[in-house]
Amino acid sequence: MDERLTQALARIRPDVRATKAYPVQSSTGLIKLDTMENPFRLPAELQAELGRRLGQVAINRYPAERTxxxxAALATHAGMPEGCAITxxxxxxxxxxxxxxxxSQPGAVILSPLPSFVMYEISARYxxxxxxGVPLTADFELDEAAMLAAMAEHQPALIYLASPNNPTANLWDEAVIERIVAAAPGLVVMDEAYQPFAERNAMGLLQRHPHVLVMRTMSKFGLAGVRIGYLIGRAALVAEIDKLRPPFNVGVLNAEAGLFALEHAQVYEAQARVLREQREWLQVExxxxxxxxxxxxxxxxxxxxxxxxxxxxxxMKARGVLVKNVSAMHPMLANCLRLTVGTPEENQAMLAALKESLQ
Structure with a gap:
């Protein structure tokens, strides 16, 4: 290796060099059911309307008013409680x-149940x-005693509770969550990335506890390619976190697409309803x-x-269906696959490929 390149690489943090990049599987030519995307595209007439809207955006200007x-539109859509703010x-x-x-202060700890979303740990370490990490029970429920003990010992500055959890897909016991939140010594972030498919949300929890923040995304809503996440909490808390937001972090095209989607929320709600119905069909099968x-x-x-x-x-991949093998993510996930719910046709193909692959 070139000596100057070796010297340059030596300036990169050893822990960064020792890790691997977040893996993204190639899905070319495959039915893509590995990353929990909404499989539905907009109807043709809405695609054309969105195209016209995006074509009128002043992309020569930095994002401002539309962001x-x-x-504001996301706050309304989410039912943001009084006294709260959004970033x-x-x-x-x-x-x-x-x-x-x-x-990020000396000695600060971030805590989460495991297995859960890998970015909590990756971001903390970086x-x-x-x-x-506090292991879930054998049936992927919160281990209340272990969580409370870990909180008492480590005094975490921040606790993540994914609701529903990823990759296990379940909602944890509401009463257990309430007790963990009440005992938390720092911030508690309720990650509701999959809220469009769940039977409850955490807005009531946020209202009862001033140290709770609710994080959501438009990715599972149907805009994974647009990259819009949002955080809601008491205004004083959100104001501090907002100071760390890079200026102009949401592009004008992304903001316009997000606004367009919210104006047509009923279309996405109908898509989510189909996916919930398909999920239940898949469970039965x-x-x-x-x-x-x-x-x-x-x-x-x-x-x-x-x-x-x-x-x-x-x-399954050889039969044209791409799912996610999550076995290596945590010992509790040994021999587990994560199956994204797709369109009815995709789900039929996935089920057929799974049946053949089991033999």
Missing amino acids: RELA LGNGSDEIITMLSMAV QGLRFV LKKLTGVQAYPSQGNMILARVADAAACFER
Whole structure:
């Protein structure tokens, strides 16, 4: 290797060099059911209307008023309580980075149940923070005693509770969440990325507890390619976190697309309804399969345990269906596949590929 390049690489943090980049699978030519996207596109007439809207945007200017209008529209859409405020991120990932930066003080700890969304730990470590993971129970419920003990010992500055959780897809016991929140010594972030598919939300929790923040995204709403996340909480808290938001972090085209989507929210709500119905159909069909344990889901994905996840994944891929093998994410996920709920046609194909791959 060139000596100057070696010297340059030596300036990169050792922990960064030792890690691997977040993996994104190639889906070319495959039915893509690995990343919990909304599989539906807009109807042709709305695509044309959106195209006209985007064509009129002043892309020569930095984002300003329209981004503020998007924030206000999202606050209304989410039912933001009185006394609260909202800030936007380039997807939830950027908000997670902002939160890590906000609590980044010597000795600070970020805590989350495990398995859960991997970016909580990754972001904490990149900010030089200690991450504490508390294993879920065998059926992927919160271990209340272990959570309370870890909170008492480590005094976390920030706790993440994904509702529904990713990758397990379940909603945790509401009473247990309430007690954990009440005992939390710092901030509690309720990550509601999959809220369009769940039977409850955390806005009531936010109203009762001033240290709670609710994080959501438009990705599962149907705009994964637009990259808009948002955070709602008491105005004083959000004001501090907003200081860490990069200026102009949501582009004008993204903001316009987000506003357009909210103006046509009924279209996306209808799509979510179909996905919820398909999720329940898949649950019934998966229970009929020998050698498959499908776990309860309140998201747009289903966690399923099989005898050999690696082999099953490869066989399904060979049959043109891409799912996610999550076995390596945590020991509790051994031989687990995460199946995204797709269109009725995609789900039929996925189920057929899974049946053939189990043999």
